[in-house]
Amino acid sequence: MKTTYLKNSLWVLSVLLALGGMYGWWLRPQVQAFLWTGEANIVSYWVAVFYPRFAIERHRFDASYFLFLADQIVLRAGLVITAIAIWEAWQRRGQRAFCRIIPLSEVGYFVRYFAFVLLLYTYDWCYLFYNLSFFVAFFEPLGFVHFLPAFSLPWLWSLWGVMILTALRALYLGRGSFLPASLFLVLQAYLYSFGKLDHTFAPFTYVCLLMPWWEVACWRAQKKGFSFCSATPLLYMQVAIAFCYVQAGMEKLLLGGSAWWNANHLRTFLLVHGQATGRALAASPDLLLEAASVLVLLWQLAFVGVLHPKSRLFFIFTGFLFHLANYLFLGVGWWLHTYVWCYPFFFDSLSGLRQFVRFLKINAYRQKQ
Structure with a gap:
């Protein structure tokens, strides 16, 4: 050894x-x-x-x-x-990654949740593409977009419509994630071709890359007569999502160094964004602002601890508070940030979602009676 x-x-x-x-x-x-x-x-x-x-x-x-x-x-x-x-x-x-298994029925709920998050992220993309159509002069196709049709609203709206319909189908059936995941990546590439890489969808992008692979692996297991399949793809999703936070911490540490936790650095950010709560926090003593900056940096670098079952809830709860603080003090994002919607993938079971779906089915059955 x-x-x-x-x-x-x-x-x-x-x-x-x-x-x-x-x-x-x-x-x-x-x-x-x-x-x-x-x-x-x-x-x-x-x-x-x-x-x-x-x-x-x-x-x-x-x-x-x-x-x-x-x-x-x-x-x-x-x-x-x-x-x-x-x-x-x-x-x-x-040998943990290769021994973890998950019931095939549970994978269906992960596919449903994946489809729900995709719909939540992209329901207004048709309007977003409409706004970008006024700036086509800045469109520079990236990567595989070179081999696809140029930016045009009929083409992009068609892709968006197919993505929404197939996501709704996956939400209903609990299978069929490949096409909506692929179209999400294609449409995102069109968005990125305007010269700005938005990190908002970074964790979910990894989910889109891995979810179809997981579904295919489960389909093969089902064809062989198994009632369980490997949870390795889910583990890779968890690692990828956690890495987004670690990468953010590395960005601060490697680019900013000790200057990043300088009190004036955070104070400037708070004042520039112009939130009333941010201006109030900017009046705090330097020691408090520096301590807050250091804690955020350490928390992001240590976020990989979310992969451990005993510390998972701590990092998920503090992650929600982190994004809520960004919204309240800086006006960044939403109080329920797009990253937070990826947190359920850190669990090995979506039993809560399963119980909710069962509740809806029971109510629908009672209404028919």
């Missing part, structure tokens, strides 16, 4: 050294050439594909700032590789 751990550790270390060496020796000089001289190279190509907004942002910030961001990308890639290696080692030791 120790030999295996040593071998895996050496592999991870080798990958990290190779990544750092390739970046420092080959890629970083190209980044510098592109930023300082505008040289057309592989960096300029990928920036045009994944970050078209750079054409505007380069006039706002110095070239050294973007070089710092490039270094951050490599650093975070190294941290992610290390985290995945630690996660895999822990899973292989405990």
Whole structure:
């Protein structure tokens, strides 16, 4: 066992050294050439594909700032590789991810909840696309959108309508998540093609990527006559949602450093957003504001603790309070934030939803009688 751990550790270390060496020796000089001289190279190509907004942002910030961001990308890639290696080692030791099972009937309620959240997120997207139609000049297709029709309301409204109808079908039947999940990703790519990546739907995007895979795995288990299926995809959803919070904490720590928890930093944010409650909080002593900033940072970095059953409720409750505070003091989002709607995926059972559906069915039956 120790030999295996040593071998895996050496592999991870080798990958990290190779990544750092390739970046420092080959890629970083190209980044510098592109930023300082505008040289057309592989960096300029990928920036045009994944970050078209750079054409505007380069006039706002110095070239050294973007070089710092490039270094951050490599650093975070190294941290992610290390985290995945630690996660895999822990899973292989405990064999928890591959032994967890869940009743097939329970998966249907997760599919229903997935469809409900999708409808909640996207019910007004037809109006959103209508507003964006006045800014088509800023449309720069990203990724696979290059291979799809250009931005046009009839096309996007058709996709949106099919997505809504198939989501309603999944909500009713408890199956059929592939098409609404795929259309959500496609329509989101159109939204992102206007030069702004919105993190609002980040956790649910991971759910959309994993839910169809889980449903297919359960379908195969059912075809084999099993009444249970693997809960591994659900675990991956939980890890991905938790990582969104950890990534937010890493963003503050790696970009802002100690300046992020400076009292004046939070005070400026509170005053700029102009909420009455925010202005009142901005008048608080520096020590209180600094303590609040540090607690938020530590909480986000520790949010991975939500994966442990004993600390799950704590992080879910404090997560709700965190988003509520953002709404009250900064006016950001809604009191029931879009991230909060993904919290039920942290549970291995949606028994509450099952009981609610059963209650509705009983009432409907009584009315027929």
